[in-house]
Amino acid sequence: MKTILIADDKPTGRELLRAVLESEGHEVLEAVDGQDALEQARHNHPDFIVLDLHMPKLTGIEVIAELRRQPEFDSTPIVALTASAMNGDRELAMAAGFTGYITKPIRMSDLRSQLALLLKEPCAAS
Numbered sequence: 090m091k092t093i094l095i096a097d098d099k100p101t102g103r104e105l106l107r108a109v110l111e112s113e114g115h116e117v118l119e120a121v122d123g124q125d126a127l128e129q130a131r132h133n134h135p136d137f138i139v140l141d142l143h144m145p146k147l148t149g150i151e152v153i154a155e156l157r158r159q160p161e162f163d164s165t166p167i168v169a170l171t172a173s174a175m176n177g178d179r180e181l182a183m184a185a186g187f188t189g190y191i192t193k194p195i196r197m198s199d200l201r202s203q204l205a206l207l208l209k210e211p212c213a214a215s
Contacts (some may be wrong), residue, residue, distance in 0.1 A: 091135075091136040092116045092117075092118065092133065092135045092137075093118070093135055093138070093204075094117075094118045094126065094129055094133065094139070095118070095139045096119075096126035096149070097141040098122055099141075103119050106195070107119065122145040123147025124146040126138075126144070131159075134161060134165075136165070137165070137204065138165060138167040138168070139167075139168050139200075140152060141171065142171040142173075149170075153167055153169075154185065154186070156186075166189065167188055168189035169187040171190075171191075171192060178190075191203060
């Protein structure tokens with residue numbers, strides 16, 4: 090079991106991710122905006138973070154920049170989540186320090202693949 094932080098300002102997105110991840114045995118934490126994500130990460134030190142790029146208070150880019158400045162988050166897998174994917178966005182996210190990139194609407198198979206790859210766990214059936 091891993092602790093996973095989901096940071097997304099859209100409740101329906103968080104609820105869907107929570108349901109899937111909890112059904113696979115993970116503990117799920119939720120953040121409703123960028124500032125909340127930063128506070129939750131610092132307080133709980135999750136094993137994996139799913140971070141929406143476009144949130145109130147702090148963007149996903151601002152959150153990851155702050156997290157990556159702290160040694161305890163050097164190797165934490167952090168996946169960018171976005172509904173407005175455009176050419177070059179994935180490359181920008183990876184250059185900012187993200188370790189993965191998923192577009193909305195989320196395909197659960199993509200999320201499971203990212204989890205398996207970044208946490209070195211076997212991928213559950215889709």
